[in-house]
Amino acid sequence: MAAEKKKRRRSEDDDDDAALPFKNRLKPDSVILQILQSFSSSSSAASTSKTLTLSDLSLSTTCREVADLSLTSVQSTIESLVLKIAKSILSGNGFSFDVPSRTSTNQLYVPELDRIVLKDKNTLRPFANVSSVRKSTITARILQLIHQLCMKNIHVTKRDLFYTDVKLFQDQSQSDAVLDDVSCMLGCTRSSLNVIAAEKGVVVGRLIFSDNGDMIDCTKMGMGGKAIPPNIDRVGDMQSDAMFILLVEKDAAYIRLAEDRFYNRFPCIIVTAKGQPDVATRLFLRKMKVELKLPVLALVDSDPYGLKILSVYGCGSKNMSYDSANLTTPDIKWLGVRPSDLDKYKIPEQCRLPMTEQDIKTGKDLLEEDFVKKNPGWVEELTLMVKTKQKAEIQALSTFGFQYLSEVYLPLKLQQKDWL
Amino acid sequence: MAAEKKKRRRSEDDDDDAALPFKNRLKPDSVILQILQSFSSSSSAASTSKTLTLSDLSLSTTCREVADLSLTSVQSTIESLVLKIAKSILSGNGFSFDVPSRTSTNQLYVPELDRIVLKDKNTLRPFANVSSVRKSTITARILQLIHQLCMKNIHVTKRDLFYTDVKLFQDQSQSDAVLDDVSCMLGCTRSSLNVIAAEKGVVVGRLIFSDNGDMIDCTKMGMGGKAIPPNIDRVGDMQSDAMFILLVEKDAAYIRLAEDRFYNRFPCIIVTAKGQPDVATRLFLRKMKVELKLPVLALVDSDPYGLKILSVYGCGSKNMSYDSANLTTPDIKWLGVRPSDLDKYKIPEQCRLPMTEQDIKTGKDLLEEDFVKKNPGWVEELTLMVKTKQKAEIQALSTFGFQYLSEVYLPLKLQQKDWL
Known part of the structure; x- marks a missing residue:
């Protein structure tokens, strides 16, 4: 046991962590937690101010x-x-x-x-x-x-x-x-x-809720997490001491964060639909946002589909627009991986992928969508993506070590409030 | 509340349940439980007798x-x-x-x-x-x-x-x-x-286990169930009072059984990989079988892919044959939906689907596989499928009412020990 500990320490020294991009810019966790605290309470204040509904607006069309x-x-x-x-x-x-x-x-x-x-x-x-x-x-x-x-x-x-x-x-x-x-x-x-709809999402972290009468503590769900229930009407009693919700596109990133128990270092709730958002996960995310009044930060691939997925959570799919009030979670922040991160975090060329014709077309189409246009930061990022014709997955960060995502990239993003 | 209860009772009478195929053949649950008890203990006795390993066999090839x-x-x-x-x-x-x-x-x-x-x-x-x-x-x-x-x-x-x-x-x-x-x-x-590998399986029912140090009680996981952990080495301490494991191919059937808390009526553990079995679910199923010594009953679609899925759980995929001892669960019984069930349970013609050319070819190929050939009952069923050129999904049973699966079909299958 002692030998193993010694070995592990040695291996950490060997890593030459200082060479990792931006590792040296990280401030102590207490500083980052303060930043999150103020973000979380301002977001909660914004939520408690009356949420606009359709009936508040005098629209020319009913x-x-x-x-x-x-x-x-x-x-x-x-x-x-x-x-x-x-x-x-x-x-x-x-x-x-x-x-x-x-x-x-x-x-x-x-x-x-x-x-x-x-x-x-x-x-x-x-x-x-x-x-x-x-x-x-x-x-x-x-x-x-x-x-x-x-x-x-x-x-x-x-x-x-x-x-x-x-x-x-x-x-x-x-x-x-x-x-x-x-x-x-x-x-x-x-x-x-x-x-x-059949559920495929999972949730882990600082959340307690009831599923069909059973109380679930998501800090005690190991690495696998809790499967998100298919029927939102039997979900209730949500309680949390989290400072934010981290919405993750893919399960590989989710697994990394769950194993590292990222939510213990930075109190948060981690949720993923493992790709395309399904109705159950969208309803669950909205319910968390509304009941817990927490900000939502999204971690998606740096490609047009990452942004599209973000948009489905944020403003709904066209097919179910009649139910957009219940299915959408307003004000999701785009944390990463953003096109500008590729250079900023020095992602090596060979970890970036060339965009296909179809990717570029999807990117250009997105630039015409209202929900992108109303956020100048998103327009800027998407324009950069289409210009450089490069995309990258969240997993590309593994090039700096398997735990770079949870130990450097995300903490630094939070510290710098680097979301759009 | 009282009014609602009354309404519900009236609706049950309206259903004219007696008209449901075979509903009247069902014996009291206590009788079925006795049948399961003896099945479960004989299966457990078989398991405790030494399991054959490669080294027990004197094979000409090493x-x-x-x-x-x-x-x-x-x-x-x-x-x-x-x-x-x-x-x-x-x-x-x-x-x-x-x-x-x-x-x-x-x-x-x-x-x-x-x-x-x-x-x-x-x-x-x-x-x-x-x-x-x-x-x-x-x-x-x-x-x-x-x-x-x-x-x-x-x-x-x-x-x-x-x-x-x-x-x-x-x-x-x-x-x-x-x-x-x-x-x-x-x-x-x-x-x-x-x-x-990323996990996609879920488990619910009479099972307690530890996931990365957290104790999980799968009877208290609501309708969503517990996501199966991706890393089997951190899974342990399995305890159960179940009489069998019910392996389900699709999530629609899983949801029905989870909502009806089928595992409370017939003590069992319900598990699904939502389609193609992934490595995490296969490892988890094997671990349950080995540690709890429970029989495994499979509920799959009545088509060649249902049987193929059963075979992957049972004797492994060719790509990972070097690890077949750990990834496979021996002696899985084919409970249903079997080709002979279509006539036996009077599944209406319009709920059966014609097999495509590809389906028929896959079915014929399966008939040549060793793991099918060694089970005469399976050969008979598969031959019938290829002959009638008809397939059906588990959900086809919904034609007799949404709860026919959990209230008639499965209990009767168990009562009649109708597995192969």
Whole structure:
């Protein structure tokens, strides 16, 4: 044991750590913690000041949003709708569903809210019409199935829903699309319908919460962390002494930080969806941000997809814009890895990758997006990326040693408040 | 509250549950639990009787296997190897690495062990040779990096390893391949080298274990479950009162069983890798089987890939056959969904899918594999699948109601001991 300790010390000396870029600029942790403390409390103050909602804005076009509804409300809303339809049939008028349009021409980016919302165009879906009879039948069936879920109080996946009536739905894209229509019609979120997506995110660090009645302490989840629950409505009682939330794109970086218990050195909550953000992780992140009033710092690859992922967490995907209020986490800071970091941190040429034609196109398209344009720092970084035609993964930092990420890069970023 | 309860009861009556296929054949849970109890103890007795290892067999060809080594052993093995090389250089002979061959001609399926192992062919990798100088340099560099990991006692991913010397490795497939070579050379598992794969599996149910020093109770992990740790060497202290392990292919089925807390009705541990089995989940499953001596029942889709996934858990992938002893879980039973279940459980035609040409080819190829051939029941099922040209997902059972899987299908399967 003593021999092993000695060996380890020797190996640290051998490392010649002073040669690591910027290692010598790091101040003591106590100084960095003070910086974080003031950042965290200013962010919390900003959160407690009233959050803008759609109704606070006098928009020329009326916009539509959905809300989390209780199971009982969803159930009674469906029952009222069905009663209305029955009356319409009995009075000899047949029936139609009045469905909010979810096409891109009916979407709007609202800068004050920093997210995409749905405008108020509706489409009639009459039953007695050759072109819409199938879709209105599917709509009725989905309403019935959702009603059943409400009464049983269980959760199912979209795939389960599809299999309950393959003959009618034919393929899953049809039941999925109508499910989103039904969310909009009832004015509630998809999670209120008890239809959930498979989870793939994990969380570790300074967070305690309840999952379906069980209290979970995320500082005691070892290296694997806690799987983020698929059903946000059974998540609650969040408590934390963290100073910020660290949102990580990839699991390799997550594993490094979890093993090093980074959250013990700098109190934080570390969360990742392992790539593309899924609905469960997006809902979980938002809930943490809203309940704990913590700032969110993002660590993504330095490529157009890293920024795109950040944008999905931040202002939502176009497909689910009707639910942007619940799915998005406003004011996420871009911590790294940013295009300017490549030179600043002297990432060697061979650890950078040339951008493909497609990468460059995606980068240029992003420069036209409202959520990028409103942040001059992001525009500058993205312009640099497209100009240099170079990208890099978070893992490129391993070139300076496996623990460079947790021991130098992140602490220095925090110390310098180097986020945008 | 009372009103809601009443509503729920009424809804159950409405369901006309008796019409569900086979619901009326279910015996009381106490009867099924007795059946499971005797299955579980016979399986445990079988496990405690000595497990066959390679050295117990007198095989005409000598085979090679790796073992879990402690970090200190890995370190000293590397040091001895390097000393030998230094001596060889000093005596004017230059140096070569002696690398076990991992090609398919050097692989062997051993029926007694029910897994693929590596034969004893070696290849010399001399430094002073144009065709192997690059590979032997990479080998030396990987040995040095692993030695560093041993001294620091940290875990990294294959991607991290690649980025420490992109200039030399050029692309990740090169460092990955040499990493497997190094495992074989040192005679140890890849996890002994502290190089880990990103985890994607989750576990829930009657299991308590320690992850990096934290005790985890998997009955208190809500619906999300516990993420399976990437580093098996920090997993320990497994305790369980389960009667079996239920291995589930997909997360939709996992979510259903976790929400219904199936493990409370029939004491079990539920585990899934959400599709293709990853190394972390395979190691975790094996560790559970070995330490808890529980039978493993598999619930996979009724298609060739379901059986292929089962086979990877059961007898390993060809690429990592040198480590098959640690990565495989012997004697996994095929519970369902089996091709014969489609008619038996009256799965409607529209919930079955036609097999593609590729599916049929994969099915026929599987029929030629040793691990299928040695189980006559599997051959029969697979032959039926290829003949009917029909496949079905686990979720197809939702056609009888969302909870048919947990309330009828699985209990009846257990009651009838209907596994192969």
